[in-house]
Amino acid sequence: MTARLADAPLFTGSDWDFGLINRIHDAIEPIALQEMKLNIYPNQIEIISAEQMLDAYSSIGMPLFYKHWSFGKQFVTNEMMYRKGRRGLAYELVINSDPCINYLMQENSATMQTLVIAHAAFGHNHFFKNNYVFRQWTDAEGILDYLEFAKRYIAQCEERYGQLEVERVLDAAHALMNQGVHRYPRVRPRDLKSEAAREAERQAYRDRIYDDLWRTVPVGARADAVPSDARRAALGLPQENILYFLEKTGPRLHSWQREVLRIVRLISQYFYPQRQTKAMNEGCATYTHYRIMTTLHERGLLTDGAFMEFLQSHTNVVYQPTYDSGHFGGFNPYALGFGIMSDIERICLAPTEEDREWFGDIAGSGDPVEVLKDIWANYRDESFVSQYLSPHLIRHWRLFNIVDRTSESELRVDAIHDERGYRRIRRALAREYDIGRQEPDIQVVDVDLAGDRRLIVEHSVVDGVLLEASDATMVLQNLADLWGYEVALKEVDAETRKELKSHVGQPRSNWLR
């Protein structure tokens, strides 16, 4: 390393200017691209003030967004917290777009600017571009144009139909935003040629198994169930994307209202990957910045003082309070992601016997960055934890699992950091990151469009956890308003199919005009 020691550090004080930002970026780039071989979108670095950071906060971090009062509510909360000094602002904000936009705060010191460039412009950027969930669900190239379109479209609707009218639709759509995502990639409609081939194949099969004897078997009266099945199939039911269903099927919506639902739904879909890769995304960015900053320091590009400043900030970011510390609020995604990733590095470089037993494929591979890059590309939080949370780390954090059963009067410690508990703890923690378990499974199951048009929505209850009742009633009201007819929400136990609870929403008259 001494051979490559730099003549002078990148900077000495805490002040920065645009020339320095350029030099910092140019110093980091070879480390990230040539040594770590990251694959990133081109970067665009934007310097903003604290005021602008507050603005960006309140529109979910996006540079442009349509207008809605709920963003104003966000804004006043953040502003209040910030002015009172109760909460600092993030040092950076990064947008999953191509080019990747990084917002840097002007108040950051030179060390912090170096840190956030490494963190966001290379760490997050690499994750956005390579992780499969993002590749599957988001269109980094088109998002800014789409937001621009959405903003303009909603502004036009407001001009034409009135602000309040649009606001009502947006309110209702926002309430259903989490039910506005496709969770599984849709089956693509087959082209006609392969469709014809399949049909011929079916016909051949029927010919082969044809037996005239079946014709003589008397047919029972079982015709009743078929029409409702056909009806459901025609509507694509069951459908988990309620906003999509409303947009396509809602009998009383105007076309602009359908478009508004579509906008809300697509934006919700865009953020869906972020919700299931929080720990990995932050872990990837934190690991990247840690490695880059350390390398810069080793090569004499960072002064010892700057490195100390970095370490202090880094330690704060990856701090994980224990459950009894008084400020425990769940797992810190930075700590969890960075912890597991550093542990993977250790396993690759200096594995113990135990590691070889648990992680035979990567233990001692010697190239942690390649292993991590593969993980960053192919996992999400749930699969990441369930695959790579090591016994070493479980002992280090002294994890334990608590079970709360309605049938028991007390809580029970189900597993601790011992031989018997590792797998159980790992499974339990992974489940906490399983978006399919954390979010209620709600689907549109039936509607008779030719009949009373009553929409039936089903919540499939897992572990006996029902929906928050007061919110459910309010959301159901919104759903009924959008649908235009009565809506019933049934909470059905996933295993026994027993109906546990049901809610009914009636549309308000004159809501849809």
Place this chain on the structure above:
Amino acid sequence: MHIVDRRLNPGGKSLVNRQRFLRRAKAYVQQAVRDSLKDRSIKDLDKQGQITIQRDAIHEPTLHRAAQGGNRERVFPGNRDYMEGDRIKRPDGGAGAGSQAGQGDGNDDFQFALSREEFLDLFLDDLELPDLAKRRLIGGAVDGIRRAGYSTAGNPSNLSVPRTMQKALSRRLALRRPSSGDLKRIEEEIAEIEARAPPLPDDAVRLEALREERSHIIRRRNLIAYIDPVDLRYRRFETVPKPVAQAVMFCLMDVSGSMTEHMKDLAKRFFALLHLFLTRCYEHVEVVFIHHTDRAAEVDEQTFFYSTVTGGTLVSSALDKLMEVVKDRYRPDDWNIYVAQASDGDTMQSDNGRVVSLMQDDILPLCQYVAYLEVGREEFADVDMVGTTTGLWQAYAPVSEAHRNFVMRKVHHRREIYPVFRELFQRKGMAEKSG
């Protein structure tokens, strides 16, 4: 990679959203603003401040799993002494093990800060000045343009010719530029000598000297310009806010022994509200405090509210004083005059006639609005309702009947101040009264 400096971009992107939020929560915010009156001292009634509203008011519902009930599992870090199979008593927060800190903000109040303008807008929303006063306000305040000396640069149309010529003259004098008269005199002399026949013996020498002098003068006149760019002077203008709408508010209060601290406090609150309201409507508001017993005096605010004077009660003395101050300092043509009088209603029967005539004939024609506030004892809040009216009330009652811009109200308790104030200035309030 490229860097964009966004710091100079216009901020306030969230302003529209913020306004929409305030509109959305208006009913709640307004209630909160009015409630906050109780906690604020009069002096900082109009300061910006924190507002707390219920979170329910602006709740955004979603479908999510309840925080309680059902079978749950959760992993925690930092085990110290638990072993597998240990039992833990269920915490009071219901199901869900361990600390729930950081998640339990469900029923918090929602806090945020309002700017002074927002606060006042909400506070005084749907109040307006009576019609009569509004007419004076039409046109609002405009920026006037005022001459402000001269400058060396400016628009050609603003060139000040006299000032420029003056500058040129003084420069020419200082540099001793030969005048056209000098040139003319020498040329005449040359012509005279040349025309002389026969010439005198020293004419040739003389002519030579004269010609040299002439060329000197011509050269000098060419070198020193008649008007030089440095002479140019332009008229300079600046804009000044021109107070077209200004108001003076007279606070009249009886400070005789019968007025208790409680009554004074009520009066003070009313005055403060009126002052706040006028500041919203007029750019420039002056306040005159007149207190009276059987003699009236103009005093400062401190004395007005906190001094104690003993004596009888002669309301007319205050009205006299008011007329005197108006005559002295506030020409009714230039000023919108508002009068707020507070008293417990005690008066000398013999004085009433004069009070009424002063009010009707002299004061009301000059004023935009006169409000008489009768403050009562807190404990008599119900008793007075029965109909025992005071002397002053009886005297003023017919005045109020006859004049639209005279109103009177009774107040016993602090909590009635704001409703009474609103009642007085509510939109269409005057219309009902006159109709």
